[in-house]
Structures are given as C-alpha cells and as structure tokens.
Amino acid sequence: MDTYIGTKIIQAEPAYRCDGMVYPKSGQYPRSMHMEDGYKVRYPDGYESWSPKDVFEEAYRPTDAMTFGLAIEAMKKGKKVARAGWNGKNQHIELASAISYESPDGTVVNAEHEAIGNQAVAFCGTSGVQMGWLASQADMLANDWKVID
Structure with a gap:
C-alpha cells in the first residue's frame, strides 16, 4: 500500500x-x-x-494552535490565518491569486509564472496589503497560527 x-x-x-x-x-x-x-x-x-x-x-489540531504548514493548507482552502500574538485589528495573511500589476508604460501585466503560477501570500494589516509576504523563522516554527473568521 x-x-x-x-x-x-x-x-x-x-x-x-x-x-x-x-x-x-x-x-x-x-x-x-x-x-x-x-x-x-x-x-x-x-x-x-x-x-x-x-x-x-x-x-487533527485545533484551528487556533496550528503549525505554519497547516496554516498554509488552510489558506489554500480559502481561509485567512494569523499568529495569536499579532495585535493589529483584522491583521492576517491570505492566499492571493490573479495577481497583476501596471508596468511603467501603463500596461497591465498578469503575473503568471510557468513554475509557480499566479498566487502569493498577502499580508493584510492596519496600513494596507503587502503582496509576497515572507514568513520569519519564528513564524515558520510557531504553533500558534489560527484561522480567522
């Protein structure tokens, strides 16, 4: 098997x-x-x-005590996730797709990449959205990730 x-x-x-x-x-x-x-x-x-x-x-683990790997899986299923210690109102990360940008000449470019597709982790914080958020070592090793409703 x-x-x-x-x-x-x-x-x-x-x-x-x-x-x-x-x-x-x-x-x-x-x-x-x-x-x-x-x-x-x-x-x-x-x-x-x-x-x-x-x-x-x-x-199973409770959705308020997840590893970073489980948090990624939850994002792939459409959930928003955050660390327990993050204190900003509605501060979380989520999976963004259909990413595009406007080039200097005004052309809208679809950010499709052959190997990784068109997705990125978006950090949604008190001052806006940061595309392509990168987790720290502490974030990746933490067991306090939770699903945000």
Missing part, C-alpha cells in the same frame, strides 16, 4: 460513545461499562461520525 497524509477542516466536539450512541460531553449521557472517549465529527458535506480520542488527536 502507498502512504498518504491528509488535511481537512472539520468541526468536532469532545464526546462519549455509549453502547453505539454518541453523546457530547457537554450534555447528558448515560453511564455505561462500554463508554468510549472520543469526538463527534462533522465534515464539510454535513456527514457526522465518531472518532476515538487517540485517533482524532493524532489526525
């Missing part, structure tokens, strides 16, 4: 599975000898399932 790695953005809440039924930990649930600790999971298409705690926590 081949090896795979996946990235999905899902909704989940801690839950117990008791005798085949799933109960959120925040609600009422029966006490049972067959109580399993885990998560109730809802996928983007609305499908709901249950996942054992250890399996779930190996596969």
